Amino acid sequence: MPGRKKHHHRNGGHRTTTTNNNHQKDQKPRPAKEASPLPEQALPYRIEKSEIYGRYLVASRQLEPGELLITEEPLAIGPCVSGDPVCLGCYRPVTLASDQYRCPACAWPLCGPSCSGLNHRHGHTADECQLYGERKAAAGELLTDRAGPAEVRDLYELVMIVRILLLRQHDPEQFQLIARMESHTEERRKNAVLWQHYEEKVVQRLRQDWQLEDLPAEQVHEVCGILDVNCFEIGQNGSKARTLYPSAFLLAHDCRPNTAHTDDPRSYAILLRTSRRVREREALTLSYAYTLQGTLKRRSFMHEGKLFWCRCERCADPRELGSDCSALVCSACREGTVRALEPLEQAGDWACDRCPHRMGSEDLERLLDRINNDLESIDVHDIPGLEKFLLRYRNVLRPNHYLLLSAKYSLCQIYGRIEGYLLPEMSPEDITRKESYCREFLEIVDILDPGLTRLRGLIMYELHAPVMVLAQMGMQRGQISRQEFQRRLKEVVKLLQTSRDILCLEPEGSTEHAMGMAAADALIKMGC
Numbered sequence: 217m218p219g220r221k222k223h224h225h226r227n228g229g230h231r232t233t234t235t236n237n238n239h240q241k242d243q244k245p246r247p248a249k250e251a252s253p254l255p256e257q258a259l260p261y262r263i264e265k266s267e268i269y270g271r272y273l274v275a276s277r278q279l280e281p282g283e284l285l286i287t288e289e290p291l292a293i294g295p296c297v298s299g300d301p302v303c304l305g306c307y308r309p310v311t312l313a314s315d316q317y318r319c320p321a322c323a324w325p326l327c328g329p330s331c332s333g334l335n336h337r338h339g340h341t342a343d344e345c346q347l348y349g350e351r352k353a354a355a356g357e358l359l360t361d362r363a364g365p366a367e368v369r370d371l372y373e374l375v376m377i378v379r380i381l382l383l384r385q386h387d388p389e390q391f392q393l394i395a396r397m398e399s400h401t402e403e404r405r406k407n408a409v410l411w412q413h414y415e416e417k418v419v420q421r422l423r424q425d426w427q428l429e430d431l432p433a434e435q436v437h438e439v440c441g442i443l444d445v446n447c448f449e450i451g452q453n454g455s456k457a458r459t460l461y462p463s464a465f466l467l468a469h470d471c472r473p474n475t476a477h478t479d480d481p482r483s484y485a486i487l488l489r490t491s492r493r494v495r496e497r498e499a500l501t502l503s504y505a506y507t508l509q510g511t512l513k514r515r516s517f518m519h520e521g522k523l524f525w526c527r528c529e530r531c532a533d534p535r536e537l538g539s540d541c542s543a544l545v546c547s548a549c550r551e552g553t554v555r556a557l558e559p560l561e562q563a564g565d566w567a568c569d570r571c572p573h574r575m576g577s578e579d580l581e582r583l584l585d586r587i588n589n590d591l592e593s594i595d596v597h598d599i600p601g602l603e604k605f606l607l608r609y610r611n612v613l614r615p616n617h618y619l620l621l622s623a624k625y626s627l628c629q630i631y632g633r634i635e636g637y638l639l640p641e642m643s644p645e646d647i648t649r650k651e652s653y654c655r656e657f658l659e660i661v662d663i664l665d666p667g668l669t670r671l672r673g674l675i676m677y678e679l680h681a682p683v684m685v686l687a688q689m690g691m692q693r694g695q696i697s698r699q700e701f702q703r704r705l706k707e708v709v710k711l712l713q714t715s716r717d718i719l720c721l722e723p724e725g726s727t728e729h730a731m732g733m734a735a736a737d738a739l740i741k742m743g744c
C-alpha cells in the first residue's frame with residue numbers, strides 16, 4: 217500500500233469532544249435523531265452516566281465480534297488542524313500555488329470545479345462561501361504559497377468552527393445536538409496557554425479580522441472545546457477530515473478498546489463495530505489516542521486534549537499488558553530494561569530492572585521526542601533509511617518499543633511493493649525480513665488492538681505473501697519437506713481468510729476493502 221506519508225504512530229486513532237451544558241446533561245440522554253433507526257429498546261447499547269466517564273455507552277446484551285453498533289453521518293465536518301491545505305469540498309490535498317483551482321467566489325483552494333463536495337452539506341456550502349467571500353482579504357486571499365505552515369494551519373482551523381457557528385442560524389436543531397456535547401470549558405479556562413491560543417487565533421480573529429463582532433466569545437470557546445474533546449479524524453483514499461457524530465461521541469476511551477470504526481468515503485458516515493465479544497453491561501470503548509504509542513505519550517495526549525488522565529488496565533501496567541511497547545534498554549548496565557515504576561504517575565521515575573539506574577520522565581520525553589524526530593525525517597519509502605534507524609536505536613529501545621514498531625510497520629508495507637523491492641526481485645533475506653517484521657508487529661497488535669481490527673487485517677494480508685513465497689522457494693530448492701510446505705500453505709490460507717473477513721468490513725471504495733477483495737480472490741485461486 218504505497219502512498220502512506222507518515223509512520224504508523226502518527227496515524228489512525230480517534231479524537232473526541234464535550235459540552236458544559238449541565239441542564240442538558242441532566243435530561244435523560246436520548247440517541248440523536250441521525251442515530252440508528254432501530255427503536256431505543258432494540259439498540260445494542262444504552263447510555264449510562266458515571267462520575268468518572270460522564271455519559272458513556274454500555275452493551276445492552278452480549279455482543280458478538282463485528283456487530284454493527286452505530287452508523288451515522290456527521291453533524292459537522294471540516295478540515296483537520298494541520299499545515300497541509302486541503303480542498304474545502306472533499307478534503308483531498310491541494311497546493312497554494314497560483315495555478316491551483318480556487319472557488320471563484322471566496323478564493324479558497326478547491327480540487328477543481330467539479331468537486332463532489334461543492335454545494336454539498338458535507339463540503340463547501342453556499343452559506344460558507346458567501347461568508348468567506350465577504351471576508352476574502354482575511355481568509356482565502358491569504359492562502360498563497362507565501363503563507364507559512366502556521367498561517368495555513370490557523371486559517372484551516374477556523375473552517376470547522378465557522379461551519380458549526382453557521383449552523384446556529386441555518387440549522388438550530390443540528391446546532392443543539394452539537395451544543396450538548398462535553399466542552400470542558402471550565403477546566404480549559406484554567407489552562408492559560410490553551411485558552412490564550414483560542415482567544416487569539418479564533419475568538420479575536422473571528423470578531424476582529426472577520427468582523428463577526430456579534431459572535432459571543434463564550435460560545436466560540438465552547439465550540440472550540442467541543443471540537444477538541446469530541447472530534448473524530450477520518451478519511452479514505454487521500455482525504456483527511458475531522459467530524460462530529462451524533463451518538464458515537466458518547467463512547468468512552470480505553471487504550472485497548474472493544475470497538476473499531478471506519479468511515480464511508482462517500483458519505484463520511486462512521487461505521488462502528490465491536491472488535492471482539494462484549495459482555496452485557498460492559499462499557500463500549502474506543503481509543504481516542506494512537507494505539508501504538510507509549511503510555512507517557514497517550515496519557516499526556518488525552519490529558520491535554522480530552523482533559524482526563526487515563527487509568528485503564530494498559531496504562532496502569534508498566535509492561536502494557538505484556539507488549540512492553542514503552543520499554544528501553546538500560547543506558548547504564550546495557551542489559552536491564554527500563555520501565556515506569558508507577559505508570560499512573562506521569563512525572564514518576566523510570567527504573568532499570570537489573571541495576572540502580574533511574575531516569576526522570578522529562579529526560580525520557582526529551583529522548584523519545586529526539587528519536588521520533590529522527591524517524592519523522594525518514595521518508596516512509598526509504599527502506600535503507602528505515603533499516604538504519606532500527607540499527608541505530610536497537611541498543612536504546614527494546615524491540616517492541618512503539619517507535620521501532622512504527623518503523624517496522626512502514627517496512628512491512630513497503631518491502632515487496634516498491635521499485636527495486638518487488639517480491640520477485642527480493643532476496644530471500646529481505647523476504648525473511650518482511651516476514652519477521654510482520655510477525656513482530658502482529659504479535660503486539662494481537663495484544664493491544666485484538667479482534668476484528670483494520671490493523672490486524674492489514675498486517676495479516678502483508679504477512680501472507682512472504683510466507684507463501686518462502687514456502688515455494690524452500691520447496692523448489694529442496695530445503696523443506698512436503699509436509700512443512702503444506703503446513704505453511706495452511707497458515708497462508710488462515711491469514712488470507714482472517715484478513716478477508718476483517719477488511720471486507722471496510723466500506724466499498726476504500727483501499728482496505730480492495731485489499732479484502734484481493735484476499736478473497738487469492739483464496740479462490742488457491743481453491744479455498
Ligand SMILES: C[S@@+](CC[C@H](N)C(=O)[O-])C[C@H]1O[C@@H](n2cnc3c(N)ncnc32)[C@H](O)[C@@H]1O
Pocket residue numbers: 232233234235268269270271272397398400445446465466467468469470522523524525526527
Ligand atoms: C467524547 S467525550 C465522551 C462523552 C462524555 N462522557 C459526555 O458525557 O459527553 C470524552 C470525555 O469523556 C470522558 N471520558 C471518556 N473516557 C474516559 C476515561 N477512560 N476516563 C475518564 N474520563 C473519560 C472525559 O471527560 C472526556 O473528555
